[in-house]
Amino acid sequence: MAIRTEFDQSLRDLQAKLLHMGTLVEEAIHKSTEALVNQDIALADAVIDGDDELDRLQLEIEDSCMKLIAMQQPMAKDLRKISAAWRISVELERMADNAVDIAKSCRRIAGQLYIKPLIDIPLMSEICQQMVKGGLDSYIKDDKDMAIKMSEMDHKVDALYKQVFRELLAIMLEDPKTIAQATHLLFIARHLERFGDHATNIAESVVYLVTGERAYLNE
Template identity: 40%
Template sequence: MGNVRKTFESELEELKGKLLRMVDLAERQLGDSMDALKTQNLTLAKAVKQKDAEINALDEEINQKVIQLITQQQPVATDLRKIIVALKISTDVERIGDLAVNIAKSTLHIGEEPLIKPIVDIPKMADAVGVMLRKAFDAYDLEDIDLAFELAKEDDAIDEAYGRMIQELMGYMHRNPDYVNQITQLAFISRHLERVGDHVTNMAENIIFMVKGKTLNLNE
């Protein structure tokens, strides 16, 4: 029985390692997408699109690992929740990677058009959701539900920042009709970042479920 337990724990650590790699890549993709936007570096924006395949591949590896663990180890109760939650978190991280790609696509749509204003507040949102993503993995790794609950509060701040950003951009649109495309793309980018916050909140909910066995809605 002891050897079986050690094998399971080793397999679970391997699963966590793949998940950490996914988080690292998604965090980097968000950062690169912001750098591409701020500097209008279209080459970097294209690179973000290309690197998405790495996140997708890791997501598939995690899917296969979860299937293997369930069929070979036949875990029950808390162990099963740990595995299932890893799968759910990988899905959210994969979608965060997709959102980083969407930001890069918006940067490509803006192209080399002079920016209507310095890009300052949007990168601040990106930094905040990047920190949230890292905290979510830590909460999963440490099984820290207090940290998971903190993420819901931080997401509220992201939602408020998104609301302010949209109001500001709509004001620019009325005063600068020639910049409608750029302003629209900046609004899309803000929305993508707000969605990243939602995915991190999903991760927090699943972490609480993993530890407590209870399903909570932190987006209320």
């Protein structure tokens, strides 16, 4: 096979793995918040158990990236395409950890009557899911503008986080019996806020991939 064709094929394999990982992470964050809303411990456990597969995938992607760089010695944009895949896989692994943390918190408060209606937290999760999807799409399509647009969704996640934070603080102040559950909900909102930050990091990687210039989005 010609070197270029071989490189393109290896890159396609790498991208397929990365897309698969992205889909799993999107599902993990969706399931973890579903588990929370429906107090579904089995679903929370599925998220926790699924994390090993994601760790394994990340390592596979890392190995593929190194092999590709060593064997093909890509330059400029080809090299950036590979390093972006590596970086995105690391972010996806952290996002999966956020989903696991949410699932664990959800287990701890399962069976309790919730101290507040869970509307904003699932909304944060929905935006986060769109952000992962948009991040992977923009990577595959080399689309800088799509990446930046995705990163801007993080403002909404941050605003929702602040709102949840303030609301939970007020609930705790009014009724100290709520404190234990409120701290768990606080952490869950925080994990989603972090998830949005990781998605923003993905957007930054895509901008660097396309332009060759480092970008600091949302700062």
